[in-house]
């Protein structure tokens with residue numbers, strides 16, 4: 001959080017009265033929250049509650065029906081904002097370009113914008129892949145990777161942008177527990193190293209409570225509660241409680257043993 | 258399909274405005290160009306040979322019966338250069354390359370690869386559409402010139418070996434030269450240039466607007482091919498009409 005004063009690092013994010021409908025289905029029903037520069041903000045909530053749609057709005061891939069999204073007080077949809085601030089979204093599916101190799105995917109931003117020489121790009125690609133615990137995959141095609149590997153490549157691709165705002169859509173779903181830890185550590189390390197403002201959407205309670213400065217729980221297109229991990233954990237709202245503490249009921253079986 | 262015409266024109270306009278970025282994308286234009294050539298050259302060869310051959314077979318004996326054998330070369334040469342080669346090649350390329358473009362861009366759309374490009378500030382028009390349309394605009398006219406030559410040869414072979422005709426190669430091409438001028442070939446090439454724009458823009462538009470998951474890709478491919486062909490045939494008439502008015 002202390003890197004936040006550095007002008008090159010994290011941006012502030014404000015969401016006000018955000019509403020979005022697809023045809024007759026209202027997916028976001030008035031969402032408000034603010035994320036401080038350099039903060040790690042976790043959003044939890046059941047499937048279909050509109051988390052992915054919300055993230056797409058935050059990076060201007062969707063346009064809201066009502067409400068506004070501000071990046072350092074500037075509307076995210078304005079072309080100047082996209083040019084001024086570096087933002088990245090790690091898609092739930094990875095969304096790697098299937099016609100390019102892993103290395104070309106990770107270096108794509110630098111290659112297309114001519115920001116570095118090919119040799120420099122190659123070095124950066126190897127470094128960023130190593131940061132997410134991948135090696136010897138540079139020349140593979142995305143189709144030859146497992147779901148979890150694709151997701152880590154997608155994180156490496158986002159790291160290359162050196163973002164000031166990074167959005168993770170379920171970064172540890174499809175990952176084995178060990179890789180989840182690597183990803184969680186990378187989320188923390190990137191935040192500490194660069195002060196990037198991070199929004200993490202996840203079902204993974206270990207990840208959520210492990211990285212969050214503050215968190216929110218969503219249900220059915222609305223935010224049910226926002227607070228520190230302790231505040232959320234101690235929240236009395238039954239909907240929040242049932243989501244946070246959902247577990248298989250093994251008691252009856254255990255009693256018999 | 259006519260509901261989409263506005264969107265298609267808009268996409269064409271955006272491609273025109275992206276033209277200054279063409280030099281930056283030259284590598285992708287070359288890649289697409291060679292892909293088009295690779296995928297279609299053999300088919301173009303076979304198809305245009307037989308089109309020339311069957312056209313000579315249909316018209317030749319009828320003309321010969323009215324002692325007009327000396328017109329066979331001219332009629333075959335004229336029809337192939339002005340009409341048959343441009344339209345048949347356009348339909349072939351719409352089916353072979355337009356479909357592939359719609360499928361590729363459609364799957365990129367469905368699997369959020371285009372969204373990923375946008376988050377990296379990479380314009381999908383510059384990155385995907387411009388190289389494909391440019392490659393098509395260069396490749397199709399070249400394929401049509403090639404098809405015209407092969408088609409003429411196909412006609413000449415039939416004229417030479419058909420029992421009712423037996424027009425020697427030299428005579429066939431001499432007759433053709435008296436009747437067909439460079440303008441006729443230019444006419445066909447100009448048409449194919451317009452058809453190339455139609456195929457490129459319609460197929461990319463269809464790909465970009467794919468919805469409904471993987472099943473939507475199949476729908477997009479079908480629509481890209483059908484809409485391209487319908488527009489090609491309509492524009493064939495309009496261009497022929499305009500050229501006949503303005504180029505006497």
Ligand SMILES: Nc1ncnc2c1ncn2[C@@H]1O[C@H](COP(=O)(O)OP(=O)(O)O)[C@@H](O)[C@H]1O
Nearest residue numbers: 022023027045046047048049050051052053054
């Ligand atoms: N492009 C779209 N068109 C129509 N409906 C959509 C679209 N994107 C998402 N939805 C709907 O919005 C709801 C929320 O989706 P999503 O944000 O993906 O949920 P999650 O919280 O699991 O990420 C779902 O019911 C989904 O069907």
Ligand SMILES: [Mg+2]
Nearest residue numbers: 051052092169
């Ligand atoms: Mg989701």
